[in-house]
Amino acid sequence: MPELPEVETTKLGIAPHIINKKFTDVILRQRQLRWLIPTNLKRFLVDQTILAVSRRAKYLLITCSSGTLIVHLGMSGRFCLIDNKVPAQKHDHVDLVLSSGKIIRYTDPRRFGAILWTKDDPHEHKLLVNLGIEPLEAEFSAKYLFDLSRNKSTPIKALLMNANLVVGIGNIYANEALFYSKISPLRPARLISIDEYKILVANIKRILKKSIKLGGTTLKDFVGSDSKPGYFQQTLAVYGRGGEKCITCSSTLEEIRQNQRTTVYCHTCQQ
DNA sequence: ACTTCGACCTGTTGGC
DNA sequence: TGCCAACAGGTCGAAG
Numbered sequence A: 001m002p003e004l005p006e007v008e009t010t011k012l013g014i015a016p017h018i019i020n021k022k023f024t025d026v027i028l029r030q031r032q033l034r035w036l037i038p039t040n041l042k043r044f045l046v047d048q049t050i051l052a053v054s055r056r057a058k059y060l061l062i063t064c065s066s067g068t069l070i071v072h073l074g075m076s077g078r079f080c081l082i083d084n085k086v087p088a089q090k091h092d093h094v095d096l097v098l099s100s101g102k103i104i105r106y107t108d109p110r111r112f113g114a115i116l117w118t119k120d121d122p123h124e125h126k127l128l129v130n131l132g133i134e135p136l137e138a139e140f141s142a143k144y145l146f147d148l149s150r151n152k153s154t155p156i157k158a159l160l161m162n163a164n165l166v167v168g169i170g171n172i173y174a175n176e177a178l179f180y181s182k183i184s185p186l187r188p189a190r191l192i193s194i195d196e197y198k199i200l201v202a203n204i205k206r207i208l209k210k211s212i213k214l215g216g217t218t219l220k221d222f223v224g225s226d227s228k229p230g231y232f233q234q235t236l237a238v239y240g241r242g243g244e245k246c247i248t249c250s251s252t253l254e255e256i257r258q259n260q261r262t263t264v265y266c267h268t269c270q271q
Numbered sequence B: 001a002c003t004t005c006g007a008c009c010t011g012t013t014g015g016c
Numbered sequence C: 001t002g003c004c005a006a007c008a009g010g011t012c013g014a015a016g
Helices: A004-018 A041-045 A142-149 A156-160 A171-180 A194-213
Strands: A023-028 A050-056 A059-064 A067-072 A078-082 A092-098 A103-107 A114-118 A254-258 A261-265
Touching: A004 A050, A004 A059, A004 A078, A004 A103, A004 A194, A023 A041, A041 A067, A041 A114, A142 A156, A142 A194, A156 A171, A171 A194, A171 A261
Parallel strands: none
Antiparallel strands: A023 A092, A050 A059, A059 A067, A067 A114, A078 A103, A092 A103, A254 A261
16 A cells, blocks of 8 residues: 555656546446445546546545546555556456556555545545645644644654544654654654654655655555556665664664554664 | 544465 | 464544
């Protein structure tokens, strides 16, 4: 699953191939994702011109003249741009066939993703309307986190991953950003100073931008829409390194569970 | 109004 | 080698 950089990479990968094009066919092999894909998706999409591809949080928005396709990649979803001759595999659930002959193929082994349709403003959709701010926008600042955390005892890592406050910071990037900011993931959010939030926000922006530049983190099954893997994984400082040595001080990295998610941190560097 | 926790799925990995 | 439990990038919605 793609975190924000992977979704951004996917957006950038598919956009040039679908903007101002039309879908000529929609093939649904498996409709049961997180929610059922609308039966009449084909009727909604075929012959509609694609006007824009955008991203809100980890949702991809494909805006057509008649409405917007809302796509979430879940934990294991991906879009690939393929030639129409490639036979569908087991988890290739949807093909969006383009007038160019190419196909945008949705693959998702775990089926935690979603493909929905709305005729209205997608930002008013139930799933999007309560989302927090975008981490790469100027609005996401140390002051923003500091102010909203004054009465919150929740651990800082949980706060960073709360999509109602700020979107797009998944498990990998939460772990990484806290490490580089020398802040313990367990620290109650209200006990973090404005100066520490400045460092944290700067690191979050830096890491997300770097990862987007590198084409997203590739783990087991994410491949960008052009099938080239991302390279951010080679630079992870703590995520997936529990029990190994800290790159800064050589202490053994701690691995714990927080909110049913794995947290890795350096007990020495992160206070 | 908050936080926590089960649920949704399949595939892979690690321990016995 | 085989089996089974635990875990994997997310997040909704129910329960506390």
